[in-house]
Amino acid sequence: MGLETLSPALILLLAAVLIGLLRGHARTAVVLLAPLLTLWAVWQVPDGVQGTVKFLSYYIEPVEGSPLRRLFATVFAIMVFVGGLYAYRVARWYELSAAFAYASGAVGVCFAGDLITLFLYWELMALFSTVVVWCGGTPAARAAGIRYAIMHLLGGVILKVGIEGVVVGTGSIQVQPMLAHDFSTWMILIGILINAAAPPVSAWLADAYPESSPTGSVFLSAFTTKTAVLALILLFPGEPVLIGVGLFMVMYGIIYALLENDARRILAYSIVNQVGFMVCAVGIGTQMALNGAAAHAFAHIIYKALLFMSAGVVIYRTGKSKCTDLGGLFRTMPLTTACGIIGALAISSFPLTSGFTTKSMISQAAVDESLVVVYMLLTAASAGVFLHAGIKFPWFVFFQRDSGLRPKDAPWNMGLAMVLFAGLCIVLGVFPELLYSLLPYPVEYVPYTAGKVLFYLQLLLFSGLAFFVLLPLMKRTETISLDTDWLWRRAGPALLRLAEKGLAIMGAVIDRLRLRSQQLAQRLATRYLGQPHTADSKERGVFARSWPIGTTALWIAGLLSAYVLLYYL
Amino acid sequence: MSDNSKHSQADEQLHWLVRPATIRKLWIGFSVVLALTVVAQSVIYVKGYFGIDAWFGFGAVYGFASCLLMVLVAKVLGVVLKRPGDYYQEPGATHSTNDSKRVVEESVDGT
Known part of the structure; x- marks a missing residue:
């Protein structure tokens, strides 16, 4: 076994252990240097399978390189670095350690050449992301973490069933494109889609992420769903089911985010919305679409983390996360406000931000395939993203009314992390070639034509108008919205109680x-x-x-x- | 600290951004920009892919209309789906306001 079969993921895994062992500056050094070392290692992986290792009776391929795999691993490594910078002074050591192990799973999946390796790293992610949720430290976080773990372990089992079926059926453990045409491939698809927060179980995301700590949610927002997108690109490009699933996710995210009151939950719903764009693109499956999905995932990780960072600073400084409690923070938090707005513009794919140069590729792919309805829905959704995340998030958190809160702005490390990502959002928007050159297929797409920019400006600015005109309809209420998780959080226990009561009544009757x-x-x-008592009065x-x-x-x-x-x- | 005096001034006197006059100016400015984006279409050619999306001002109408529709759908669904914030809490459990405790515990940094 040579050195080339060691995945770059192992660096982060080692770092996760070291974070637990070291203290003080040594730990800080590990937190900041390990991701950079990983980034370097990611770019040392050549194309193709890098040797095999015998595991049980299979020859597994722990490291396989390709432009697509390197692209995702790159953004994951960048994410760990900036996330570590953001978190290291506030987060507990076990949260950092768990986040690094979690990221290690994500990077491992990127380079997994076979389904068994992929599954192992997949489960590593599930385990340590649960720990990150638990690091929220509240009773609500504990409960949400348990629900999160159940969902992901269930997803893991379904994925494993599918992998077993494919291995038995085809004799191959290779990660290669397939279509969902039989039981095993459907199981794999469902297992991956659970991690992508696809319907009907999208609720796990908005349930768990907002319960984690302000720093934990930054890490959580990046890895699980985007690894699922990568797995979909590798395994199910062009699977038609995904177009419908993606469109549903896009609309679901918007509607639920519009109803939501909690700032981080708004952002969580918009993850589902954004991943919907990518899932839809994987379903379209052309080179343009897959490029779009990969580029959008790259840009999305950055601006979504940026948004969670700005929300995290607000929660860290004020202890509040509900729109009804917040407002007017721009007075004392100018940096956080500016970075939040840049993230919000990027997620809304405003021209000159990374969202514009990446998401419009997906729309273009729909146009190229003459998918009129898909294109129209994606365009409507782009307007909706501006509505629910682009304006709603910064408006209710930083402007709206004066809540009387005068918190300090971000600590320097959090501020620096936000500035780095805000800068990246704009750099990728102004110089899209930087990202285009990393994409798996050659890019001939020109994002900036006068007509396209004008069309998007009309679309977005008039959705902005719609927001302020319809503001009375969007009055925040101290409510949550029911989702399918109602089935297992309310209906399930209620049914159990009913069954318990029924059994108790039956028991009493039988008694x-x-x-x-x-x-x-x-x-x-x-x-x-005869009598029980005979002559001698003893019972017999x-x-x-x-x-x-x-x-x-x-x-x-x-x-x-x-x-x-x-x-x- | 100069910060404090600045704050108290800001509190007595509205921040310039939230003064009614500024807000009125913002509305006017915003309206002009909106009008410009539509008018600009008479100069700049917007390529339509499916016929109707090349219509004059299609982006503006489509953006506004789809947002209106989404807000209304959300409003209607909200009637069915919205529940009080403590809906999922056990009847006996004490209400834990998410993050406030954690912040007190963790406010260790000195900046």
Whole structure:
């Protein structure tokens, strides 16, 4: 086994262990240097499979390089670095350690050449992301973490069932494109889609992420869903089901974000919305679409982390996350406000931001395939993104009314992390070639034509107008919105309680019946089989009692006739 | 600290950004920009892919209309889906306001 079969992910895994062992500056050094080392290692992986290792009776391929895999690993490594910078002074060591192990799983999936390696790193992610959720430290975080773990372990089992089926059916453990045409491939698809927060289980995302700590949610926003997008690109490019699933996610994210009151939950719903764009692109499956999905994932990780960072600073400084409690923070938090607005513009794909140069590729892919309805829905959704994330988030958190809160602006490290990502959002928007040159397929797409920019400006600015015109309709209420998780958080337990009550009633009825039949048998026995108390007043068993002669004679006659009957048969 | 005096001044006197006069100016400015984006279409050619999306001002109308529709759909769904914030809390459990405790515990940095 050579050095080339060691995945860059192992650097982060080692760092996760070291973070636990080291203290003070040494730990800070690990937090900041390990991601950079990983980034370097990612770019040392050449194309193709880098050797095999025998594991059980399979030859697994722990490291396989390709432009697409390197692209995702690159953005994951950048994310760990900036996330580490953002978090290291506030987060507990175990949260950092878990976040690094979690990121290690994500980077491992990027380079997994076979399904077994992919599954192992997949589960590593599930385990340590649960720990990150738990690091929220509140009872609500504990409960949400358990629900999160159940969902992801269930997803893991479904994925494993699918992998077993494919391995048995085809004899190959390769990660290669397939279509969902039989049971096993469907299981793999469903297992991946659970991690992508696809319907009907999208609720896990908005349930768990907002319960984590302000720093934890920054890490959580980046890895799980985007690894699922990568897995979809690798395994199911052009799977038509994904177009519908993606469009549903896009609309679901917008509607739920519009209803939501909690700032981080708004952002969580908009993750579902954005991943919907990518899932839809994977479903379209052309080179343009897959380029778009990969580029959008890259840009999305950056601006979404930026948004979670600005929300995280607000929560860290004020302890509040509900829109009804916040407002007017721009007075004392100018940097956080500016970075939040840049993130919000990027997610809304405003021209000159990374969202514009990447998301418009997906729309273009729909145009190229003449998918009119898909294009129109994606365009409407772009307007909706500006509505729910682009304006709603900064407006209700930083402007709106004066909440009277005068918190300090971000600590320097959090501020620096936000400035780095805000800068990247704009750099990728102004110089899209930087990202285009990393994409898996050659790019001939020109994002900036006067007509396209004008069209998007009309679309976005008039959705902005719609926001302020319809503001009375969007009054924040202290509510949550029901989702499918109602089924297992309310209906399930209620059904259980009902079943429990039903069983208890049945038990009581049976008890009463038993008692009655016992009494009846007792009476019958007393009547026909003699008194329980004989002459000496001691209680005896049924057959030890003194029986009336008549009964005894009847029994004997019965037994003898049975004997005679059996003898002649 | 100069910060404090600055704050108290800002509190007595509205921040310039939220004064009614500024807001009125912002509305006017915003309206002009909106009008410009539509008018600009008479100069700049917007390539339509499916016929209707090349219509004059299509982006503006489509953006506004789809947002209106989404807000209305959300409003209607909200009637069915919205529940009080403590809906999922166990009846006996104490209400934990998400993050406030954590912040007190963790405000260790000196900036």
